Amino acid sequence: MAFTLYSLIQTAILCTNAIASGVCACLYNWGFVLFQGNIGGFGDEPGIKAQLLNLIRSVRTVMRVPLIIVNTVCIVLLLLFG
Amino acid sequence: MEYPDQSGFRQRKLQPRVRMRGTGTDSGEPGQLFDDTSAGQNSGPGGKGPAVYPGQNLLSDPMSNLAMAYGSSLASHGKEMMDKNLDRFIPISKLKYYFAVDTVYVGKKLGLLVFPYMHENWEVRYQQDTPVAPRFDVNAPDLYIPAMAFITYILVAGLALGTQNRFSPEILGMQASSALVWLIIEVLAVLLSLYLVTVNTDLTTIDLVAISGYKYVGMIVGVLVGLLFGRTGYYLSLLWCCASIFVFMIRTLRLKILSEAAAEGVLVRGAKNQLRMYLTMAIAAAQPIFMYWLTFHLIR
Numbered sequence: 001m002a003f004t005l006y007s008l009i010q011t012a013i014l015c016t017n018a019i020a021s022g023v024c025a026c027l028y029n030w031g032f033v034l035f036q037g038n039i040g041g042f043g044d045e046p047g048i049k050a051q052l053l054n055l056i057r058s059v060r061t062v063m064r065v066p067l068i069i070v071n072t073v074c075i076v077l078l079l080l081f082g
Numbered sequence: 083m084e085y086p087d088q089s090g091f092r093q094r095k096l097q098p099r100v101r102m103r104g105t106g107t108d109s110g111e112p113g114q115l116f117d118d119t120s121a122g123q124n125s126g127p128g129g130k131g132p133a134v135y136p137g138q139n140l141l142s143d144p145m146s147n148l149a150m151a152y153g154s155s156l157a158s159h160g161k162e163m164m165d166k167n168l169d170r171f172i173p174i175s176k177l178k179y180y181f182a183v184d185t186v187y188v189g190k191k192l193g194l195l196v197f198p199y200m201h202e203n204w205e206v207r208y209q210q211d212t213p214v215a216p217r218f219d220v221n222a223p224d225l226y227i228p229a230m231a232f233i234t235y236i237l238v239a240g241l242a243l244g245t246q247n248r249f250s251p252e253i254l255g256m257q258a259s260s261a262l263v264w265l266i267i268e269v270l271a272v273l274l275s276l277y278l279v280t281v282n283t284d285l286t287t288i289d290l291v292a293i294s295g296y297k298y299v300g301m302i303v304g305v306l307v308g309l310l311f312g313r314t315g316y317y318l319s320l321l322w323c324c325a326s327i328f329v330f331m332i333r334t335l336r337l338k339i340l341s342e343a344a345a346e347g348v349l350v351r352g353a354k355n356q357l358r359m360y361l362t363m364a365i366a367a368a369q370p371i372f373m374y375w376l377t378f379h380l381i382r
Binding site: 003004005007008048051052055 | 256259260262263264266267277278279280357
């Protein structure tokens with residue numbers, strides 16, 4: 001399979017897009033409602049679900065603005081160069 | 083003779099030294115020399131310096147002295163700045179630890195990668211909280227073998243494609259970037275899963291790159307045997323190398339990921355440890371898959 005570094009960058013952008021604004025957003029809301037009392041994770045065992053929700057929430061907080069910029073750049077480049 | 087290690091501002095202080103050391107030509111207009119240099123005109127006697135004195139008086143010519151002093155101070159400035167900035171992104175001092183190997187270590191480690199069944203003690207020795215350099219402990223991960231194995235894999239892939247008349251120079255680049263991308267994906271996946279399972283381990287990213295890079299040795303052995311003995315040889319040697327990498331991975335990672343429970347050899351039945359055991363087995367099982375995926379198209 002012929003992979004280039006450019007396709008890796010594309011994959012990374014698409015994945016981050018998905019986490020920050022896509023299907024995972026609904027999953028995050030649903031999981032948050034179910035996990036209302038336990039997200040603090042007291043003790044040494046947060047568990048996988050809490051870790052995943054923490055990850056999604058932190059990715060959304062951190063990557064919102066840079067993602068807008070990167071997506072705009074990608075769209076412009078794709079429009080110009082096909 | 084030592085030059086002052088400062089910026090160009092203090093070059094003027096060189097003037098008395100230059101004057102004392104210079105030839106007889108600049109005794110008339112020393113101030114003019116500096117003006118000439120900065121303005122770019124060469125009307126003074128020092129202007130003919132590098133052209134008239136072809137080689138033998140280059141060092142004694144005041145203008146080239148000045149140029150050398152300025153150049154060396156600029157160079158050391160640039161080097162400092164680059165070192166400082168580069169160290170922020172790539173921890174160069176930490177990388178040096180991974181390349182502190184010697185021939186005995188490399189030989190033992192290669193043997194361990196191909197035949198890990200007789201080795202008894204898999205623990206990494208520590209020396210006051212830092213791991214011992216790979217030169218002194220055969221269990222410590224290093225980056226020399228993975229780096230060399232990666233480059234050798236690309237060359238062997240080119241060789242294999244060349245024997246089938248499928249070679250062109252771009253193929254080497256494609257193979258290299260392909261293998262590199264798979265390595266990056268694997269390291270990122272392992273990092274993500276280690277974060278999700280909240281394992282408190284001292285495995286750094288470079289450790290993971292090193293451990294993931296050990297499979298290239300098995301791949302090279304498989305492809306070379308396949309070149310010599312055809313498909314049967316390839317499958318047999320790949321099977322052997324896959325089994326050894328599997329055992330190697332499990333024994334190495336078990337001590338790092340399952341450190342509290344399984345180091346003494348006892349398998350504690352808890353949900354946490356079970357998850358960690360699954361994670362170790364998944365990482366170890368991914369190695370043979372990658373080994374097959376990256377080499378099967380080379381053997382025909």
